[in-house]
Amino acid sequence: MLFRLISSALLLRVANVWGGGVMSSGGKQCSTMRLRYLTQKEAIALDEDLFNEYKFSVDQLMELAGLSVATAVARTYPPSTHLSALIICGPGNNGGDGLVAARHMKLFGYNVSIYYPKRTPKPLYENLLAQCVAFGVNIVEKLPPSNELCNEYQFLVDALFGFSFKPPVRAELKPAMDALIDSGLPVCSVDIPSGWNVEKGPGVIRPLRPAMLISLSAPKMCAAPEYILDAKHFLGGSSILKKVLEAIKDLLTQATFDCDDNGIQLQAMDNSHVSLVSLTLRSDGFDKYRCDRNISMGMNLGSMSKILKCAGDKDTVTIKAQDNADTVTFVFESPNQEKVSDYEMKLMNLDLEHLGIPETEYSCTIRLPSAEFARICRDLSQFGESMVISCTKEGVKFSATGDIGSANIKLAQTSSIDKEEEAVVIEMEEPVTLTFACQYLNYFTKATSLSPQVQLSMSADVPLVVEYRIPDIGHIRYYLAPKIEEEDS
Incomplete structure (x- = not known):
């Protein structure tokens, strides 16, 4: 679920779990209760389960993965602001995902080019490439120098190597790897940032540092926050907002959400005045955030929870409120925008005291x-x-x-x-x-x-x-x- 809040004073939008959207390549999704990172052995076993137990074919999974990549990219780098993209494809399944993504991105309105230096001589890959050509995707035979890529493209999609990669990079693929590292453009990596170790992350002297990582089926160990740093991470999951409400609704029946330039804060005593709840959601963690003037919204959390249950896990949630308004409107949009629903809830005037929480050195x-x-x-x-x-x-x-x-x-x-x-x-x-x-x-x-x-x-x-x-x-x-x-x- 994507979450946005809009008022004459405030605009914010947070992607569902850890700064991303709702993307999965199909098959098994990672747990929503606790984020689990797969080892290389577990990732291979998961693929085997999808093939053997659930009877998916390679081309089915590749189609789902490529569509997920294209959708994730469109959420973060929409064609209205990032029209031109270069997808760098390798010889394996990751490259196939990139070919599928190129076709869908072309349909989404991008000017898409593909650099595919080592082509796989198999019917599946040949057909995918032929489809790209038929849909008007440009095929680049020779890369320009890395420092000139920014003259033609606004971002790159890294579909070069997957979790089966073993160093070193072969000579015919080295220009592609250098372009991903040296172009200075935002890079969106598919499943594994090219050149990374599946479990140990970036181990080389000059690693690729993607701006975004799109995990397919489930995140691998190298997708842990200490490795991807500030990169956006897209994976399957439910809404942060729903989880936050679940975490506080047994303690609080109503609360005021205070919004300013720094983000959203909530502080309240529980219903029996025995414990204190303090919530902070920073502005830099949202996909989009704008707060022209400070705004406070008193909400009945039970009512808010009921309304959010009406949203699908993949819906975009927009919250609208005017300055000094007595209502707030929740708008839910399906991913394809074929279904839009809205719900209005009354705001509350809550006179809640904010307690100063002193800085404490704990034993x-x-x-x-x-x-x-x-x-x-x-x-x-x-x-x-x-x-x-x-x-x-x-x-x-x-x-x-x-x-x-x-x-x-x-x-x-x-x-x-x-x-x-x-x-x-x-x-x-x-x-x-x-x-x-x-x-x-x-x-x-x-x-x-x-x-x-x-x-x-x-x-x-x-x-x-x-x-x-x-x-x-x-x-x-x-x-x-x-x-x-x-x-x-």
């Missing part, structure tokens, strides 16, 4: 997989209403005691692990042991789908901070005061 900071923290909170809540979190040099211990008995779960710091999101990291200045209400901790874990990791920050006599970082756009933080055990008179 203990614990980072662990968010799904693991959710399981711990769920399991220990079966034993008692309170959970004790104890952080020492040996690790962190979660404990609960009740009528049926007691339970203890201990986590040691991870010494070495391949996947950063599965690590347990503990930073401790001094030991801390605090007690918290299980009910609220379970409410907080509704944000698990927003981030693969959660961070707990603790110090004696100050509220616990439970933070989920929303990749590329912001974070949600929950503050919860510790329980104070009453001393015997």
Whole structure:
């Protein structure tokens, strides 16, 4: 789902999960609960499942992949602003995806050219190339110097190498690789940035740095944020907005969304005034964002959630409100714009106090997989209403005691692990042991789908901070005061 908000004061648009759109090559999509990155072996196994178990053919998957690439490119570099594109195709399946994408991009209104230096002598690829020619796609036989590409094209599509690539780059393909690296133009890479290791990312001295990565079927390990940096990432998934509402609706019935040049912020006490919710969505994480004047919109979150359920996962969501208006309008558009629906909701005048949250140096900071923290909170809540979190040099211990008995779960710091999101990291200045209400901790874990990791920050006599970082756009933080055990008179 794509999300936009428009008012006379504000224009913003956020792509669905981690700064992209809703793209998949067909077949299995990655989990919407937790972003999973595939190893090379897993990526090959997934392809085998699509062929053997689900009976897809190569040309079917290639057609789906190429259409997904063309659609993703059109979302980020529309022909109205980036008319001329060069697609650099390699000899493998990635090159075939590029040939299909070229045909669809031509239909979308682009001036498309293809550079295909090593052509695959198979009927499938020959037919795809013939289709491109029939649709008016220009075939480039010789590349101009890299520094002159910007005179003819506005961006490049990298369909050179896929996850089967093994270095070094062969001599006949080196000009293509050099063009992707040295042109200075935005590069949209298909599935794997050419020359990258599937699992270890850019390992060469002078790597390609794409402006956008389009993951097909599921993201590979090299698509992790620490590798792709500021590149936009397109993959399958549901809306950030829906996930944010899921994360706060058990704590809040209504809230004010404050919008300014920096982005969107929400801060509110829960309905019982026991915990505090703080949400930040930065302006630079949105696909488009404009805020001429500060605007605050008080919304009933239950009503907002009901309206968003009317949107399809691939719909564009536009939110419209005028300055000082008493209503807000939600407009949902299907990807092909064949279906457009709108819903109007009344805004609320909410007199909510913003609390100053002081900067605090915490004695203990614990980072662990968010799904693991959710399981711990769920399991220990079966034993008692309170959970004790104890952080020492040996690790962190979660404990609960009740009528049926007691339970203890201990986590040691991870010494070495391949996947950063599965690590347990503990930073401790001094030991801390605090007690918290299980009910609220379970409410907080509704944000698990927003981030693969959660961070707990603790110090004696100050509220616990439970933070989920929303990749590329912001974070949600929950503050919860510790329980104070009453001393015997």
